[in-house]
Structures are given as C-alpha cells and as structure tokens.
Amino acid sequence: MTSSSSGFREMxxxxxxxxxxxxxxxxxxxxxxxxxxxxxxxxxxxxxxxxSEIRAPIGTIAGVSAFQVHFGSTNVLTPGDEPDxxxxxxxxxxxxxxxxxxxxxxxxxxxxxxxxxxLEMAGYATNPLDDPELHSNYEIVAIDxxxxxxxxxxxxxLTMREKLRTKNFFALxxxxxxxxxxxxxxxxxxxxxxxxxxxxxxEANIRVLKAGYFLGETAEMTRNRYMVAxxxxxxxxxxxxxxxxxxxxxxxxGAKKSGRELxxxxxxxxxxxxxxxxxxxxxxxxxxxxxxxxxxxAIGVAIGASFAGKIGATATSGPGMCLKSEFMxxxxxxxxxxxxxxxxxxxxxxxxxTKTEQADLLQALYGRHGESPMPVIAANSPSDCFRAxxxxxxxxIKHSIPVILLSDGYLANGSEPWKLPDEADxxxxxxxxxxPALPYVAFERNPETLARTQAIPGQVGLQHRxxxxxxxxxxxxxxxxxxxxxxxxxxxxxxxxLAKNIPPLTITGPxxxxxLVLGWGGTYGAITSAVEALNAExxxxxxxxxxxxxPLPPELGELLKxxxxxxxxxxxxxxxxMMIRARYLIDALTLSKVKGSPFKISEIRERILQLLND
Amino acid sequence: xxxxxxxxxxxxxxxxxxxxxxxDVRWCPGCGDYAILNSLQRTxxxxxxxxxxxxxxxxxxxxxxxxxxxxxxxxxxxxxxxxTVATGIKVAxxxxxxxxxxxxxxxxxxxxxxxxxxxxxxxxxxxxxFNNRIYGLTKGQYSPTSPFGTKTKTSPTGSLxxxxxxxxxxxxxxxxxxxxxxxxxPKHMMETFKAAHAHxxxxxxxxxxxxxxxxxxAWDSIxxxxxxxxxxxxxxxxxxxxxxKNKTKGIRLNGLSPEIVDATTxxxxxxxxxxxQASPLYSQLLATMGAPDFPTPMGVIRQIQRPxxxxxxxxxxxxxxxxxxxxxxxxxxxGKSTWTIKPT
Numbered sequence: 001m002t003s004s005s006s007g008f009r010e011m012x013x014x015x016x017x018x019x020x021x022x023x024x025x026x027x028x029x030x031x032x033x034x035x036x037x038x039x040x041x042x043x044x045x046x047x048x049x050x051x052s053e054i055r056a057p058i059g060t061i062a063g064v065s066a067f068q069v070h071f072g073s074t075n076v077l078t079p080g081d082e083p084d085x086x087x088x089x090x091x092x093x094x095x096x097x098x099x100x101x102x103x104x105x106x107x108x109x110x111x112x113x114x115x116x117x118x119l120e121m122a123g124y125a126t127n128p129l130d131d132p133e134l135h136s137n138y139e140i141v142a143i144d145x146x147x148x149x150x151x152x153x154x155x156x157x158l159t160m161r162e163k164l165r166t167k168n169f170f171a172l173x174x175x176x177x178x179x180x181x182x183x184x185x186x187x188x189x190x191x192x193x194x195x196x197x198x199x200x201x202x203e204a205n206i207r208v209l210k211a212g213y214f215l216g217e218t219a220e221m222t223r224n225r226y227m228v229a230x231x232x233x234x235x236x237x238x239x240x241x242x243x244x245x246x247x248x249x250x251x252x253x254g255a256k257k258s259g260r261e262l263x264x265x266x267x268x269x270x271x272x273x274x275x276x277x278x279x280x281x282x283x284x285x286x287x288x289x290x291x292x293x294x295x296x297x298a299i300g301v302a303i304g305a306s307f308a309g310k311i312g313a314t315a316t317s318g319p320g321m322c323l324k325s326e327f328m329x330x331x332x333x334x335x336x337x338x339x340x341x342x343x344x345x346x347x348x349x350x351x352x353x354t355k356t357e358q359a360d361l362l363q364a365l366y367g368r369h370g371e372s373p374m375p376v377i378a379a380n381s382p383s384d385c386f387r388a389x390x391x392x393x394x395x396x397i398k399h400s401i402p403v404i405l406l407s408d409g410y411l412a413n414g415s416e417p418w419k420l421p422d423e424a425d426x427x428x429x430x431x432x433x434x435x436p437a438l439p440y441v442a443f444e445r446n447p448e449t450l451a452r453t454q455a456i457p458g459q460v461g462l463q464h465r466x467x468x469x470x471x472x473x474x475x476x477x478x479x480x481x482x483x484x485x486x487x488x489x490x491x492x493x494x495x496x497x498l499a500k501n502i503p504p505l506t507i508t509g510p511x512x513x514x515x516l517v518l519g520w521g522g523t524y525g526a527i528t529s530a531v532e533a534l535n536a537e538x539x540x541x542x543x544x545x546x547x548x549x550x551p552l553p554p555e556l557g558e559l560l561k562x563x564x565x566x567x568x569x570x571x572x573x574x575x576x577x578m579m580i581r582a583r584y585l586i587d588a589l590t591l592s593k594v595k596g597s598p599f600k601i602s603e604i605r606e607r608i609l610q611l612l613n614d
Numbered sequence: 615x616x617x618x619x620x621x622x623x624x625x626x627x628x629x630x631x632x633x634x635x636x637x638d639v640r641w642c643p644g645c646g647d648y649a650i651l652n653s654l655q656r657t658x659x660x661x662x663x664x665x666x667x668x669x670x671x672x673x674x675x676x677x678x679x680x681x682x683x684x685x686x687x688x689x690x691x692x693x694x695x696x697x698t699v700a701t702g703i704k705v706a707x708x709x710x711x712x713x714x715x716x717x718x719x720x721x722x723x724x725x726x727x728x729x730x731x732x733x734x735x736x737x738x739x740x741x742x743x744f745n746n747r748i749y750g751l752t753k754g755q756y757s758p759t760s761p762f763g764t765k766t767k768t769s770p771t772g773s774l775x776x777x778x779x780x781x782x783x784x785x786x787x788x789x790x791x792x793x794x795x796x797x798x799x800p801k802h803m804m805e806t807f808k809a810a811h812a813h814x815x816x817x818x819x820x821x822x823x824x825x826x827x828x829x830x831x832a833w834d835s836i837x838x839x840x841x842x843x844x845x846x847x848x849x850x851x852x853x854x855x856x857x858x859k860n861k862t863k864g865i866r867l868n869g870l871s872p873e874i875v876d877a878t879t880x881x882x883x884x885x886x887x888x889x890x891q892a893s894p895l896y897s898q899l900l901a902t903m904g905a906p907d908f909p910t911p912m913g914v915i916r917q918i919q920r921p922x923x924x925x926x927x928x929x930x931x932x933x934x935x936x937x938x939x940x941x942x943x944x945x946x947x948x949g950k951s952t953w954t955i956k957p958t
Contacts, residue, residue: 038953234955236955238952238953239949239951239952252941253947256946265702283931283933284937284939285940285941285946286931290701290705293728293730294727297697298698300695300697300699300701301698301699301701302702303691303698303699304705305706307702308669308702309707312702326692327692327695329692334689420948420952421947456687457687457710458707458710463685466689466690467682467688468674468690468692476637
C-alpha cells in the first residue's frame with residue numbers, strides 16, 4: 001500500500017484520529033482537517049466521538065473527546081477502521097485510543113500534558129512516552145505543544161488562558177505538515193471566524209497554526225511524511241454534510257416539492273436533537289418548528305399539523321420511539337401522512353446515548369399494539385439521509401401513511417462530501433386531496449396506492465371526523481368483526497402497495513454465487529468497502545443493501561436464492577436475520593455487533609473469508 | 615397559510631341543526647353531556663365562523679366522543695393527548711376555531727402535562743373540561759378531582775389523593791382565560807362558550823358535569839335547585855360579588871381572606887369583579903373559593919391579554935422571510951460553503 005518517493009510515503013488512504021480533553025477543541029481540529037482535505041480533493045468520511053458528559057472533569061478518561069478523519073485517493077465509504085495516526089493531547093486520550101492504533105502507527109502527543117497529576121488520572125503509573133516498548137511498537141512524536149504554542153505567542157497581549165486555548169491549532173498545523181496538506185484553507189477559516197470579532201485571536205491562532213506546521217519543516221520530528229494523492233472525484237458541486245443535517249434538508253425538500261409547508265415538532269434527545277436545531281434555522285422556508293413538552297406531544301403536534309394539511313414530521317431516538325408508539329398507532333388507523341425519524345442509539349432504556357446501534361428495527365416494524373403496519377426505510381450514509389428523508393415524505397404523501405425513517409448515531413454525526421442534487425431531478429409530490437365538487441368519503445382510496453383521500457379543515461363541505469376507533473370504509477365507527485378483519489387487511493395491503501415502486505436492488509459483485517452479504521442502514525460503507533476490496537483481490541463475494549425494510553423489495557426472495565449462503569451483518573443481535581429467515585425460510589447467518597460502535601471493514605472482511613474458506 | 619381556505623364573503627345563516635351529525639349519540643340517558651352538546655351546537659351557530667373552520671379535538675373518555683356528534687372537522691385522538699394535536703392544528707392554520715373537549719381524567723391526569731403546556735403557551739384554542747369527578751367510561755374509578763376519601767371500585771376504603779382544583783391548575787399555568795360553568799344552565803354555558811371563543815389566547819372552561827351512572831348528583835350540593843342561590847356566585851365584570859336569593863349577600867376581603875357580609879348593610883366593602891386583574895391574587899381568591907364555607911364562583915374568573923403562540927410563530931416566519939427573503943433551492947442545497955470538482 002505504501003511506497004517511498006522523495007521523502008514521502010504515498011498512501012491510498014489515511015485515518016487520523018484527534019483525541020484530547022473535551023475542552024481541547026478536538027472537534028474543531030477534526031472539522032478543519034476535513035475541510036482542508038476535501039479541497040485537495042480527497043475522498044473523505046469522518047466521525048466524531050464525544051463523551052455523553054458535557055464537561056467531565058479535565059484530564060479524566062470520561063472527558064476524552066475524539067474526531068476521526070478518513071481521507072483517500074480512492075473510494076472512502078467509512079470513517080476508517082484503525083487509525084494510522086493518533087493525535088493525543090493528554091495521557092487520558094492516549095490511554096483511551098492507543099489500543100485502536102495500527103501497529104507501527106504514528107502518535108503525536110502533547111508531552112506538556114503528561115504531568116504526574118494527568119498520568120494518575122489516566123491510570124498510568126509511569127509516563128508512557130518514556131516507555132521503550134511504546135517506542136518500539138509505534139512511532140512516537142512527543143512535542144511540548146503547550147509550551148511551543150505559548151512561546152509563539154509570547155508577544156501577544158492575550159491572556160495566558162486564551163493563549164493555552166490555541167494549542168489545538170498547533171497540533172493541527174503539525175498534522176498538516178505530516179500529511180502534506182495546505183494550511184491556507186484554515187487561515188481563511190480563522191479569518192472569517194475571528195478577524196472581525198477579535199483580530200488578536202485570529203492572528204494568534206494563525207501564528208500557532210503556522211508554528212505547528214513549521215516545526216515539522218525545521219525540526220524533522222518524524223521519520224516519515226505521507227502523501228495521499230488526489231481522488232478521482234466525480235465532477236460536480238459538493239458540500240460536507242452530516243446525517244442529521246441531511247435529514248433536515250430532505251424534509252424541507254420534500255415539503256417544497258409537495259407545495260405544502262413543513263411543521264416539525266421534536267423534543268431534545270441525543271442523537272436526534274440536531275435535526276430540530278437545524279430546522280429551527282429554516283423559518284424563511286416556511287418551516288415551523290415546535291419544541292414540544294415531551295416526546296408524545298412532539299408526535300401529537302406533528303399529527304395535528306398533518307391533519308390540518310401540513311407536512312408533519314418528528315424525530316427522536318429509541319426511548320422517544322417507545323413514548324411515541326401509541327400516537328403512531330393513531331396515525332396508522334387515521335391514515336395520515338407523517339414522517340417519524342428514529343436516530344438509533346444503544347439501548348435498552350437510556351443505554352448508550354452517544355453511541356450507535358441498529359437495534360430498533362423490530363421495534364419499528366412491530367413495536368405498536370395491535371396489527372399496526374408501517375412502512376420502514378433506512379438511510380445508509382450521512383449524505384444518503386437527504387434522499388431517504390425526501391423519500392419518507394414522498395411515501396407518506398403518496399400513500400397517506402405514517403413512515404418510519406431509521407438512521408443511527410453513526411450516520412447522524414458522521415459527515416462526508418455530498419454531491420448536490422439538481423432540484424429539477426427531485427419529483428413533484430402530490431397530496432391525494434379530495435375533489436371538493438364531489439361528496440367526501442373520508443376513507444375512499446386510490447385503487448393503486450390505497451391512499452385514502454385527504455380533506456383538511458377549512459375546506460368547504462368536506463367536514464369529517466377521524467380517530468383511533470375502528471371505522472368502516474366510509475369512515476364511520478364500526479365494531480363489526482368482519483369489518484375489523486377487512487380493515488386490518490387493508491392497512492397491511494397499503495404498506496405492501498409500496499413494494500411496486502421500490503427501485504431495483506443494486507448488487508456489488510457477481511449476481512450469483514457462494515455468498516451474499518445483506519445489509520441495511522448505516523452498515524453500508526463497511527460492507528461495501530469490504531466486498532469491493534475482496535472483489536478487487538479476485539475473491540467472489542457479493543453484497544446488497546436494503547433501503548426498504550417494510551415492505552421488503554419484491555425481488556429480494558429470488559436474489560437470496562441465487563446464493564449458497566447469506567450473511568447479515570447488523571449492529572444488533574440478528575433482527576434483520578430473524579425477518580429474513582421467517583419470510584424466506586433460508587438459513588441466513590448473522591454477524592452481530594453490539595458494542596456501541598460501527599463495524600470495522602476488517603470485521604466484515606474476516607467473516608466473509610472465514611465463510612468462503614469453510 | 616393554507617391556501618384551501620375559501621373566504622366566504624357573506625356567511626350563510628347557521629342553526630344548531632347544521633352542527634348535528636347523523637351519528638347516534640351514545641351517552642347514557644340523563645348524562646350531563648347532552649346539555650353541553652346542545653349548548654355548544656347552538657353557540658357555534660351564533661359565532662359567525664364558517665362551519666368548515668371549526669375543529670373539535672378530543673382524547674379518550676365519555677366527553678371525548680364529542681367530535682363524532684358535531685358536524686365539523688373532528689379528531690378523536692388518544693388518551694390525554696388532545697392538547698398536542700390541537701396545537702399542531704392551530705399552528706398549521708390559525709384561521710381555524712379549535713375546540714378541545716376533555717374530562718377530569720383525560721385532561722388532568724393522563725394528559726396533565728400537555729394541558730399545563732397548552733395553557734402556558736397561550737395557544738388560541740378553547741378547552742372545555744367536563745368535570746364529573748369520576749372515570750365514567752371505565753365504569754367508576756376515582757379521578758384527580760374526586761374528593762379525598764371517595765369510595766369507588768379502586769378505592770373501596772376511600773381514595774387517598776388530595777383532589778386537584780382545575781381552575782387553580784389553570785391559574786398556576788398562567789392561563790389567560792379561566793372560566794367555570796354548569797351543565798344544568800344552558801344560557802350560562804352559551805355565554806361562557808361565546809366569551810371563550812372571543813378571547814384571543816387559551817380559554818380554559820371547567821364545566822360541572824353530572825355522571826348519572828357512576829357519580830350521580832355530585833354537584834347537587836352546589837347547583838341543585840335548593841342550593842344554587844346560596845352556593846353559586848355568578849360573576850359579571852364590573853359588578854359586585856353578590857349571591858343569595860335576592861342578592862343580599864356579598865364577598866369582601868378581610869385581610870387577604872374572603873368573608874361573607876350582608877350586602878344590604880355594607881355595600882361599599884363588597885369586591886367588584888375584575889377578571890382583567892393582572893395580579894393572580896384576585897383570580898386565586900375566586901379559584902379557591904367554594905363549598906362548604908363559600909359560594910362557588912361561576913363565569914369568567916380571569917381574562918388577561920398576552921400574545922398567542924400561534925400568532926407569534928407565524929410572526930417569526932414572516933420576520934425571517936422579511937429579513938432573509940423566502941428560502942430558495944439554491945440556498946437550501948448549497949448551504950454556507952461548497953466546493954466544485956471540475957471535469958478533468
């Protein structure tokens with residue numbers, strides 16, 4: 001993978017992890033490194049990893065915050081498995097993250113932070129930077145970052161506290177040197193951010209950034225510098241986007257294309273909150289946001305808005321889904337368009353609020369009382385969240401039905417370049433409104449979509465009542481047993497009616513063979529990377545990824561039967577596997593992981609090779 | 615704003631019948647809900663609101679069947695959550711006249727949280743809380759307004775819960791309109807409903823309602839024929855607090871406590887009803903006054919002005935558009951910063 005040329009080691013891709021105390025500014029550094037790398041251009045994916053405590057005590061293990069950047073000259077679909085380099089701003093950061101580093105990987109440590117007090121808090125008996133074994137296993141570059149940053153600012157009138165806060169830019173500057181990145185984009189960023197508010201601060205940060213970069217040049221601190229060639233990126237206009245931002249934009253785009261206004265109601269919950277926060281800034285797009293008193297109220301407000309003719313939407317995470325489930329049942333039986341986003345996190349109960357998991361799949365399908373089927377779709381990458389959210393709005397409108405969109409903490413916080421779609425390529429969405437000239441029957445249906453005809457308050461002569469009680473096909477309350485049976489079937493058929501328009505599945509690798517890897521949601525990057533790499537090495541293995549979990553794509557059954565074995569990697573104990581086994585009666589294998597972190601490409605690769613070699 | 619609203623230049627004359635649905639009304643014979651339904655239908659006919667602009671929203675309970683009996687837009691939602699759905703409807707379209715029908719269990723027990731927030735947000739919605747001090751639809755369990763010691767199937771030796779005072783609850787949430795009426799006085803109900811409708815902001819109306827099956831005569835000691843003169847105090851803005859058969863008794867303050875005086879000998883001391891008083895002290899005095907020592911106030915207890923949530927949210931939208939211009943696709947997709955990869 002690497003070769004030496006003119007002092008640089010060329011690499012196809014590199015993973016760098018910036019780690020420090022939550023107050024050390026590691027997220028900012030990671031973001032800057034990312035924004036610089038996209039201009040190269042490199043293919044890129046990132047993932048932040050921060051503690052659930054807002055400010056854990058300084059220097060502790062619990063207070064470590066990290067940001068991982070994966071950049072490359074070829075396709076980059078995940079934030080990367082093991083980091084090639086670790087920037088550790090204190091002993092706790094080294095303690096937490098060293099175990100993930102590749103053998104021989106680069107450690108850039110702020111030696112000034114390795115004080116007896118910090119070492120003790122991190123659980124080190126002696127200074128690891130003095131440990132010969134560490135030096136033999138990794139390339140250790142210990143720099144007095146704190147000292148050099150403050151030294152660079154010795155003429156500045158900033159307070160010592162302010163000077164100390166610039167040290168993250170020193171680490172960033174040095175990293176730029178190691179990885180041959182330009183520093184100008186960061187200088188532009190600093191100027192845009194601080195030049196007006198505080199020119200002194202802007203100047204100080206730039207000086208420290210340069211000091212970090214020049215230290216590399218003058219002191220030859222490392223054995224190697226690395227070069228990652230430009231990636232062959234498809235022409236177009238790009239922006240960097242996280243999964244939650246993309247969901248917000250997708251919902252707005254769906255509303256715009258329907259000619260209806262978006263009313264989003266949410267309640268703060270990690271990791272879904274940033275969707276509500278993002279949408280609150282789009283009032284001039286006729287987006288209204290209601291921060292409700294609780295999770296139940298949030299969906300109630302959205303349902304009310306839908307009933308009144310808006311695009312009603314809400315977003316939450318697992319615990320909130322539990323609270324919303326009764327209202328989801330109401331939306332199912334009242335047959336109202338609605339989008340419910342679940343940004344999944346580790347459970348049960350409060351679980352792992354800041355960590356990712358895919359364990360709410362069965363809840364999404366079956367987590368309501370009674371026969372209460374709902375369409376369930378899943379996003380597969382941060383930028384795909386835009387298209388997935390748009391599609392959720394599209395389905396909700398077209399079929400007069402509440403739709404669950406599953407995302408997860410990994411997609412929500414991860415970000416990647418997004419090639420901007422052309423607005424003209426997005427379809428117009430048409431609400432199945434009643435013809436005001438005809439007598440209105442609330443539960444009259446479109447024969448193809450089975451959507452019930454909608455009428456909204458304020459429309460003359462279309463007064464009607466909806467509610468949670470069972471009704472007949474005219475909307476009149478009915479406790480008749482045959483009617484209940486019929487309506488149960490209709491509600492199920494409505495979901496199945498979506499299947500006709502599911503786009504064909506994309507298959508990576510051969511169309512038939514020994515092994516198919518079947519995935520859904522946020523595992524897309526890891527699965528596809530593993531399969532593409534194996535294909536490139538001549539190993540015959542295939543993969544496909546599900547957007548639709550309910551209904552399942554019509555051709556899936558046939559596809560599965562073309563392979564001797566089916567492997568389903570999931571960040572749960574085998575929920576899709578259970579569905580596939582029950583539905584298609586095949587002996588699907590599960591690759592399960594419930595550790596609060598996404599799959600590594602290598603984990604999937606190893607399992608594939610193991611199965612092929614058995 | 616929804617474009618579907620068709621503004622009718624001249625409103626057609628409406629009558630009670632226009633609001634009657636073909637559904638059979640299924641409340642128990644003798645239930646107080648019948649009189650409330652009738653009064654509300656008659657009120658709606660007189661409000662000058664286009665029929666299609668009324669929306670009835672309810673939760674679960676006997677009272678929550680209400681939307682099915684009103685020929686308007688209606689939404690029978692889930693237990694306790696009607697305030698949330700109503701908020702969504704009103705925010706979506708502030709032109710609508712939105713009415714929440716709830717009960718003491720639906721509105722103050724399972725839905726207490728939502729009621730609290732609906733009131734403090736001052737959404738321009740009318741809440742009719744039917745208080746019969748019992749769970750009726752589940753066949754007779756004590757409710758949050760049942761008196762301490764109430765014996766029911768779930769409290770055979772007496773309930774241990776201190777009852778909630780709905781008006782005090784509404785006052786605690788700083789509701790801008792708080793009123794009380796009774797199911798056996800259609801004229802007063804209609805006056806109160808009209809006042810609730812006229813109020814811009816949240817209107818909270820407690821209705822003493824009789825459950826003929828599970829808690830019959832619960833309010834008779836107050837509104838029964840023999841008791842009403844001495845036990846009820848009808849409020850009128852700007853008029854003294856008088857009650858009794860010939861209005862011979864009045865309420866005055868003794869320190870910070872009310873006391874009953876002979877109105878014929880000490881008229882100057884008697885409190886004048888001022889529902890617009892911003893200080894909650896006077897409202898609290900009325901909200902907490904009642905049997906056995908005092909008459910129970912009826913009518914509009916408090917009515918103050920504050921901007922409504924639904925108006926404010928639309929003002930924010932308009933202000934954002936005025937400041938930033940209406941959002942465009944370009945702005946939506948491009949955001950703050952993009953980069954372009956040119957074809958090689």
